[in-house]
Amino acid sequence: MESKKLPNSAFIYVLSVLSCIICCLGGFGIVPAVISYYLASKSEGIYKMNPEAYDNYATVKKGKIIAIIGVVLNVIIIGIAIWTLSTIGWDAWSEEFVRKWNEGLERGM
Secondary structure, three states: OOOEOOOOHHHHHHHHHHHHHHHHOOOOOHHHHHHHHHHHHHHHHHHHHOHHHEOOHHHHHHHHHHHHHHHHHHHHHHHHHHHHHHHHHHHHHHHHHHHHHHHHHHHHO
């Protein structure tokens, strides 16, 4: 019997890696991580119904593990952002941001 590829295996892997890369952008990487995890779970279900028919289960499994790591990283980033804003407040944070921005502009000139 000829083995086939599981659906979305490359897409799962790419989304998982992307979620880890963009985790530092305010936790927005959680979206591709959750999508990747969902697709990997669906592909695992397909694989478990007929394991002999598919040959790229390892890619899906790696993608799922990386998606879990991406979710954890993004939750940590979101938690740090919430903790920072709750302890120092939005006004103090924005004033510090503007001060650092102006310092950078002055150094650049």
